[in-house]
Amino acid sequence: MGSDAEASVPSAEFLEAIRKGDRRSLARAITLIESARDDQAEQGQRILEALVPETGKAIRVGVTGAPGAGKSTLIEALGMHLIERGHRVAVLAVDPTSPVSGGSILGDKTRMEVLSREAGAFIRPSPSGSSLGGVAQRTRESMLLCEAAGYDVVLVETVGIGQSQIAVSGMVDFFLLVLLPAGGDDLQGIKKGVVEIADALVVNKADGPTLEVAERTRTDYANAMQVIRSLSPTWSPPVLKASAKTSEGIPEVWETVLDHRARFEESGEFEARRRRQARDWMWSLVEDGLMGAFRAHPGIAEEIASLESRVEDRATTPRAAATALLDRFLKK
Numbered sequence: 001m002g003s004d005a006e007a008s009v010p011s012a013e014f015l016e017a018i019r020k021g022d023r024r025s026l027a028r029a030i031t032l033i034e035s036a037r038d039d040q041a042e043q044g045q046r047i048l049e050a051l052v053p054e055t056g057k058a059i060r061v062g063v064t065g066a067p068g069a070g071k072s073t074l075i076e077a078l079g080m081h082l083i084e085r086g087h088r089v090a091v092l093a094v095d096p097t098s099p100v101s102g103g104s105i106l107g108d109k110t111r112m113e114v115l116s117r118e119a120g121a122f123i124r125p126s127p128s129g130s131s132l133g134g135v136a137q138r139t140r141e142s143m144l145l146c147e148a149a150g151y152d153v154v155l156v157e158t159v160g161i162g163q164s165q166i167a168v169s170g171m172v173d174f175f176l177l178v179l180l181p182a183g184g185d186d187l188q189g190i191k192k193g194v195v196e197i198a199d200a201l202v203v204n205k206a207d208g209p210t211l212e213v214a215e216r217t218r219t220d221y222a223n224a225m226q227v228i229r230s231l232s233p234t235w236s237p238p239v240l241k242a243s244a245k246t247s248e249g250i251p252e253v254w255e256t257v258l259d260h261r262a263r264f265e266e267s268g269e270f271e272a273r274r275r276r277q278a279r280d281w282m283w284s285l286v287e288d289g290l291m292g293a294f295r296a297h298p299g300i301a302e303e304i305a306s307l308e309s310r311v312e313d314r315a316t317t318p319r320a321a322a323t324a325l326l327d328r329f330l331k332k
């Protein structure tokens with residue numbers, strides 16, 4: 001593998017172009033990271049290793065919510081607000097449901113046309129992939145590359161599915177739940193438990209004919225939040241309202257992120273959260289690696305189907321079947 005390995009050392013010029021924030025070089029590096037080809041993925045990892053000292057400096061914000069809640073529109077409005085304040089903004093996405101064609105939550109519906117015209121913005125749709133784990137890992141790595149390229153705010157959009165929400169909340173400093181104006185007892189996030197991992201809630205579409213419902217929805221959630229136990233001793237997730245369309249309330253969303261950051265830095269929770277995330281990330285890679293090795297193990301792949309059906313038919317116990325597979329894997 002010697003000469004191949006030599007060939008995949010990233011050039012100093014390429015690394016320097018990424019460091020200087022050249023968007024095409026950054027995009028190329030992310031494409032390598034996302035590649036299904038081993039040699040390209042390896043090249044991507046080398047780039048990341050070379051740049052890792054320059055990572056970790058951005059404010060990382062995750063944005064989730066039901067389909068059509070206005071996540072993309074809100075990210076664009078927030079992104080423009082940040083660009084006006086001199087920030088450089090990267091927008092990434094985690095959408096394990098997107099087809100391999102590359103269509104995604106940042107795809108056809110909302111291209112963030114205004115934000116994408118800004119020199120200080122970098123927008124990248126979700127990597128495609130069949131497993132959420134793989135998609136999330138690649139987004140984490142893309143986030144680090146964006147940081148090395150000088151983007152000081154990274155916004156990550158994710159679909160409102162439990163597992164992807166947990167994956168994204170595990171890679172950001174601040175997790176924002178975008179809600180639709182829907183009054184009455186329709187407090188869905190609360191039932192699903194998403195609210196418990198959110199650092200703030202924002203009722204979007206507080207404009208035009210939906211303004212009144214949005215205000216009522218905000219009050220409903222604010223009341224409901226009072227009985228939800230906060231994960232942090234220093235922070236109770238506020239419930240805001242905004243219009244991504246008119247940008248009203250968007251500056252307040254950003255002030256909330258900054259306020260949270262200041263308090264979490266002061267209390268040590270910021271550092272603790274980043275450290276925990278890095279540790280969890282390592283272990284999830286170990287788990288993925290083990291599962292991959294397990295399924296690829298000769299002698300296991302062909303056993304899986306028959307053992308699964310024996311378990312389904314109660315011809316054997318799940319424990320006996322698992323033990324048989326593990327024994328074979330561990331060559332006992």
Ligand SMILES: Nc1nc2c(ncn2[C@@H]2O[C@H](COP(=O)(O)OP(=O)(O)OP(=O)(O)O)[C@@H](O)[C@H]2O)c(=O)[nH]1
Binds near residue numbers: 070106242
């Ligand atoms: N009136 C109004 N419409 C909005 C607002 N924000 C978004 N919309 C509209 O709501 C629709 C959905 O917006 P998106 O930003 O694509 O929503 P999303 O949550 O990203 O949707 P998915 O990515 O498909 O889950 C679009 O037609 C937007 O124009 C808002 O603040 N006010």
Ligand SMILES: [Mg+2]
Binds near residue numbers: 072105106110157
């Ligand atoms: Mg969207």
